[in-house]
Amino acid sequence: GAGVSQSPSNKVTEKGKDVELRCDPISGHTALYWYRQSLGQGLEFLIYFQGNSAPDKSGLPSDRFSAERTGGSVSTLTIQRTQQEDSAVYLCASSSDRDIPEKAFFGQGTRLTVV
Amino acid sequence: AQSVTQLDSQVPVFEEAPVELRCNYSSSVSVYLFWYVQYPNQGLQLLLKYLSGSTLVKGINGFEAEFNKSQTSFHLRKPSVHISDTAEYFCAVSGGGSYIPTFGRGTSLIVHP
Numbered sequence: 010g011a012g013v014s015q016s017p018s019n020k021v022t023e024k025g026k027d028v029e030l031r032c033d034p035i036s037g038h039t040a041l042y043w044y045r046q047s048l049g050q051g052l053e054f055l056i057y058f059q060g061n062s063a064p065d066k067s068g069l070p071s072d073r074f075s076a077e078r079t080g081g082s083v084s085t086l087t088i089q090r091t092q093q094e095d096s097a098v099y100l101c102a103s104s105s106d107r108d109i110p111e112k113a114f115f116g117q118g119t120r121l122t123v124v
Numbered sequence: 125a126q127s128v129t130q131l132d133s134q135v136p137v138f139e140e141a142p143v144e145l146r147c148n149y150s151s152s153v154s155v156y157l158f159w160y161v162q163y164p165n166q167g168l169q170l171l172l173k174y175l176s177g178s179t180l181v182k183g184i185n186g187f188e189a190e191f192n193k194s195q196t197s198f199h200l201r202k203p204s205v206h207i208s209d210t211a212e213y214f215c216a217v218s219g220g221g222s223y224i225p226t227f228g229r230g231t232s233l234i235v236h237p
Contacts, residue, residue, distance in 0.1 A: 013167070042224065049133065051229035052214065065224065100168065113225070115160075115168035 011035075013116035015101050021122045022091055030086040030119045034103030041084050042113065043076060046098040055099075058084065091123045126151045126217050130228035138236050139207055145200040145231045147189075147215035155219040157198040159189055160227075162212040171213070174198065185209065210235045 014033040022028050034041050043055040054068035058078045069075070073091075078084040088095055098120050104113040131146040149155065159171040172183025179191040189200045198215060212232050216225040 040223070044227070049229065051130075052216075052227035054224055054226065057224050059223065068224075102168075113170075117165075117167040 013101055013103050013114050015099075015116035015119050017119060018117065019120045019122075021124060024093060024123055025090055027087065027089045028091055028121065030088075030099050030121070032084045032086070032101030032103075032116060034082065034084070034101070035105075035114055036082075038103035038105050038114075039081065040104040040113070041078060042102045042104075043084070043086050044100045044102070045070075046100055046118065047096075052100065055086070088121075091121075093123045096121055096123045126155070126219075126222065126226045128215050128217050128226055128228035130213075130215055130231050132231050133229065134232045134234065136234045136236060137205055140204045142203050143201065143205050143209075143233065145213050145215075145233065147198045147200065147228060149196055149198065149215070149217045151196075151217060151219065153219060155217050157189075157191060158216040158218075158225065159183065159187070159198075159200050160214045160216060162214065162230075164211070168214065171200070205233070205235050207235050207237060209233060 016031045039060045041058040044052040045055055046052050056076045057065040073089045076086045098118040100118045102113040102115045127150045129148045137143045157174040160168045161171045162168050171187055172181050174181050174191045182188045187202050189198055191198050212230045214230045215228040218225040
Protein backbone atom coordinates (compact mmCIF):
# COMPACT_ATOMS: atom_id res chain seq x y z
CA GLY A 10 0.00 0.00 0.00
CA ALA A 11 0.90 3.66 -0.09
CA GLY A 12 1.63 3.91 3.63
CA VAL A 13 1.64 2.04 6.91
CA SER A 14 -1.88 0.96 7.74
CA GLN A 15 -3.08 0.16 11.24
CA SER A 16 -6.37 -1.33 12.32
CA PRO A 17 -8.59 -0.75 14.09
CA SER A 18 -8.15 3.01 14.40
CA ASN A 19 -10.00 2.95 17.72
CA LYS A 20 -10.64 0.12 20.15
CA VAL A 21 -12.56 0.18 23.39
CA THR A 22 -12.30 -2.94 25.48
CA GLU A 23 -13.23 -4.09 28.94
CA LYS A 24 -10.57 -4.65 31.54
CA GLY A 25 -9.39 -8.24 31.46
CA LYS A 26 -10.17 -8.87 27.81
CA ASP A 27 -7.55 -9.64 25.15
CA VAL A 28 -7.01 -7.35 22.17
CA GLU A 29 -5.20 -7.65 18.86
CA LEU A 30 -3.83 -4.68 16.97
CA ARG A 31 -2.79 -5.02 13.37
CA CYS A 32 -0.11 -3.29 11.32
CA ASP A 33 0.34 -3.52 7.56
CA PRO A 34 3.75 -2.08 6.72
CA ILE A 35 4.79 -0.55 3.43
CA SER A 36 5.38 -3.30 0.92
CA GLY A 37 9.01 -4.38 0.83
CA HIS A 38 9.97 -2.81 4.15
CA THR A 39 12.01 -5.24 6.19
CA ALA A 40 12.04 -3.39 9.50
CA LEU A 41 8.93 -2.92 11.63
CA TYR A 42 8.60 -1.13 14.97
CA TRP A 43 5.84 -0.90 17.55
CA TYR A 44 5.68 2.07 19.89
CA ARG A 45 3.18 3.11 22.56
CA GLN A 46 2.21 6.74 22.98
CA SER A 47 0.72 7.59 26.34
CA LEU A 48 -0.49 11.03 27.32
CA GLY A 49 2.48 13.10 28.40
CA GLN A 50 4.86 10.16 28.06
CA GLY A 51 6.09 10.47 24.52
CA LEU A 52 6.76 7.37 22.46
CA GLU A 53 7.77 4.23 24.29
CA PHE A 54 9.51 1.56 22.24
CA LEU A 55 7.87 -1.87 22.46
CA ILE A 56 9.28 -4.28 19.88
CA TYR A 57 11.35 -4.29 16.69
CA PHE A 58 11.35 -6.80 13.82
CA GLN A 59 14.05 -6.89 11.17
CA GLY A 60 13.72 -9.40 8.35
CA ASN A 61 13.98 -12.97 9.58
CA SER A 62 16.03 -12.10 12.65
CA ALA A 63 14.73 -12.71 16.13
CA PRO A 64 12.73 -9.65 17.23
CA ASP A 65 14.03 -7.21 19.81
CA LYS A 66 11.42 -7.47 22.56
CA SER A 67 13.29 -5.42 25.10
CA GLY A 68 10.59 -2.75 25.27
CA LEU A 69 7.60 -4.94 26.04
CA PRO A 70 6.33 -3.80 29.45
CA SER A 71 5.06 -7.18 30.66
CA ASP A 72 4.45 -10.77 29.56
CA ARG A 73 0.87 -9.80 28.74
CA PHE A 74 2.27 -8.15 25.62
CA SER A 75 3.39 -10.13 22.59
CA ALA A 76 3.80 -9.53 18.90
CA GLU A 77 4.39 -11.53 15.79
CA ARG A 78 5.13 -10.79 12.21
CA THR A 79 3.96 -13.31 9.68
CA GLY A 80 5.80 -13.78 6.41
CA GLY A 81 7.89 -10.72 7.04
CA SER A 82 4.93 -8.47 6.41
CA VAL A 83 1.84 -7.97 8.57
CA SER A 84 2.38 -7.69 12.30
CA THR A 85 -0.05 -8.26 15.16
CA LEU A 86 0.43 -6.86 18.65
CA THR A 87 -1.54 -8.79 21.25
CA ILE A 88 -2.31 -7.57 24.74
CA GLN A 89 -3.76 -10.19 27.08
CA ARG A 90 -5.87 -9.45 30.14
CA THR A 91 -5.88 -5.73 29.41
CA GLN A 92 -5.49 -3.24 32.23
CA GLN A 93 -6.48 0.41 32.38
CA GLU A 94 -2.84 1.47 32.23
CA ASP A 95 -2.66 -0.15 28.78
CA SER A 96 -4.83 2.67 27.42
CA ALA A 97 -2.70 4.52 24.88
CA VAL A 98 -2.15 5.03 21.18
CA TYR A 99 -0.18 2.17 19.68
CA LEU A 100 1.95 3.23 16.73
CA CYS A 101 3.55 1.05 14.10
CA ALA A 102 6.37 2.13 11.79
CA SER A 103 8.20 0.41 8.97
CA SER A 104 11.50 1.06 7.30
CA SER A 105 13.44 -0.21 4.32
CA ASP A 106 16.86 0.30 5.89
CA ARG A 107 17.61 -0.69 9.45
CA ASP A 108 20.67 1.53 9.60
CA ILE A 109 18.88 4.75 8.79
CA PRO A 110 15.73 5.21 10.85
CA GLU A 111 15.06 8.42 8.94
CA LYS A 112 13.27 6.23 6.49
CA ALA A 113 10.79 4.99 9.08
CA PHE A 114 7.21 5.73 8.12
CA PHE A 115 4.57 5.75 10.82
CA GLY A 116 0.96 4.65 10.72
CA GLN A 117 -1.80 6.73 12.27
CA GLY A 118 -2.03 4.46 15.25
CA THR A 119 -4.66 2.50 17.13
CA ARG A 120 -6.19 4.31 20.09
CA LEU A 121 -6.86 1.70 22.77
CA THR A 122 -9.15 2.53 25.66
CA VAL A 123 -9.54 0.02 28.47
CA VAL A 124 -12.64 0.61 30.58
CA ALA B 125 22.06 3.86 26.48
CA GLN B 126 20.48 6.83 24.80
CA SER B 127 17.98 9.31 26.10
CA VAL B 128 16.23 12.44 24.88
CA THR B 129 14.95 15.32 26.96
CA GLN B 130 12.48 17.82 25.60
CA LEU B 131 12.51 20.56 28.15
CA ASP B 132 9.13 22.10 27.37
CA SER B 133 5.92 20.11 27.34
CA GLN B 134 3.99 23.00 25.86
CA VAL B 135 5.04 26.12 23.96
CA PRO B 136 2.40 28.77 23.24
CA VAL B 137 3.30 31.40 20.68
CA PHE B 138 1.55 34.00 18.56
CA GLU B 139 1.33 33.67 14.80
CA GLU B 140 4.32 35.11 12.89
CA ALA B 141 6.51 35.03 16.00
CA PRO B 142 9.73 32.98 16.08
CA VAL B 143 9.84 29.74 18.03
CA GLU B 144 12.48 27.40 19.43
CA LEU B 145 11.68 23.91 20.70
CA ARG B 146 14.46 22.52 22.84
CA CYS B 147 15.94 19.05 22.70
CA ASN B 148 18.90 17.61 24.57
CA TYR B 149 20.19 14.10 24.20
CA SER B 150 22.65 11.81 25.92
CA SER B 151 24.65 9.16 24.16
CA SER B 152 28.15 7.80 24.46
CA VAL B 153 28.55 7.30 20.73
CA SER B 154 27.85 9.10 17.50
CA VAL B 155 24.19 9.63 16.91
CA TYR B 156 21.59 10.41 14.36
CA LEU B 157 19.08 13.05 15.44
CA PHE B 158 15.55 13.65 14.21
CA TRP B 159 12.55 15.82 14.66
CA TYR B 160 9.11 14.40 13.93
CA VAL B 161 5.81 16.27 13.80
CA GLN B 162 2.38 14.90 14.61
CA TYR B 163 -0.54 17.01 13.46
CA PRO B 164 -3.90 16.45 15.19
CA ASN B 165 -5.35 13.05 14.33
CA GLN B 166 -2.48 12.19 12.01
CA GLY B 167 0.56 9.94 12.15
CA LEU B 168 4.14 11.01 12.76
CA GLN B 169 6.02 12.64 9.91
CA LEU B 170 9.74 13.24 9.65
CA LEU B 171 10.44 16.98 9.81
CA LEU B 172 14.22 16.93 9.51
CA LYS B 173 17.27 14.88 10.39
CA TYR B 174 20.94 15.17 11.23
CA LEU B 175 23.15 12.29 10.12
CA SER B 176 26.53 13.95 9.53
CA GLY B 177 28.12 16.98 7.91
CA SER B 178 26.71 20.47 8.31
CA THR B 179 25.38 21.05 11.80
CA LEU B 180 22.55 23.24 10.54
CA VAL B 181 19.87 21.18 8.89
CA LYS B 182 16.78 22.41 7.13
CA GLY B 183 13.53 20.56 6.99
CA ILE B 184 10.05 20.91 5.63
CA ASN B 185 7.71 23.82 6.30
CA GLY B 186 10.51 26.29 7.04
CA PHE B 187 11.86 24.52 10.11
CA GLU B 188 15.55 24.13 10.85
CA ALA B 189 17.63 22.64 13.64
CA GLU B 190 21.21 22.95 14.77
CA PHE B 191 23.27 20.08 16.09
CA ASN B 192 25.54 21.21 18.92
CA LYS B 193 27.80 18.39 20.01
CA SER B 194 29.39 20.22 22.94
CA GLN B 195 25.99 21.04 24.40
CA THR B 196 24.42 17.76 23.24
CA SER B 197 21.50 19.71 21.85
CA PHE B 198 19.40 19.66 18.71
CA HIS B 199 16.99 22.56 19.07
CA LEU B 200 14.28 23.14 16.48
CA ARG B 201 13.60 26.67 15.21
CA LYS B 202 11.30 28.53 12.89
CA PRO B 203 11.57 32.28 12.31
CA SER B 204 7.85 32.85 11.78
CA VAL B 205 5.17 30.34 12.73
CA HIS B 206 1.72 29.82 11.24
CA ILE B 207 -1.49 28.59 12.78
CA SER B 208 -1.01 25.40 10.78
CA ASP B 209 2.20 24.64 12.70
CA THR B 210 0.11 23.77 15.76
CA ALA B 211 1.10 20.17 16.44
CA GLU B 212 3.09 17.85 18.69
CA TYR B 213 6.82 17.80 17.98
CA PHE B 214 9.06 14.89 18.94
CA CYS B 215 12.84 14.80 19.07
CA ALA B 216 14.47 11.40 18.56
CA VAL B 217 17.95 9.89 18.64
CA SER B 218 19.41 6.68 17.28
CA GLY B 219 22.78 5.28 16.37
CA GLY B 220 25.74 3.62 18.01
CA GLY B 221 24.57 0.19 16.96
CA SER B 222 20.97 0.77 18.00
CA TYR B 223 18.48 0.72 15.16
CA ILE B 224 15.69 1.76 17.43
CA PRO B 225 14.95 5.48 17.70
CA THR B 226 14.50 6.76 21.22
CA PHE B 227 11.93 9.53 21.43
CA GLY B 228 11.47 12.43 23.78
CA ARG B 229 8.16 13.11 25.51
CA GLY B 230 7.12 15.64 22.91
CA THR B 231 6.46 19.37 22.89
CA SER B 232 3.05 20.71 22.07
CA LEU B 233 3.37 23.84 19.92
CA ILE B 234 0.27 25.98 20.14
CA VAL B 235 0.09 28.89 17.73
CA HIS B 236 -2.42 31.61 18.59
CA PRO B 237 -3.82 34.09 16.08
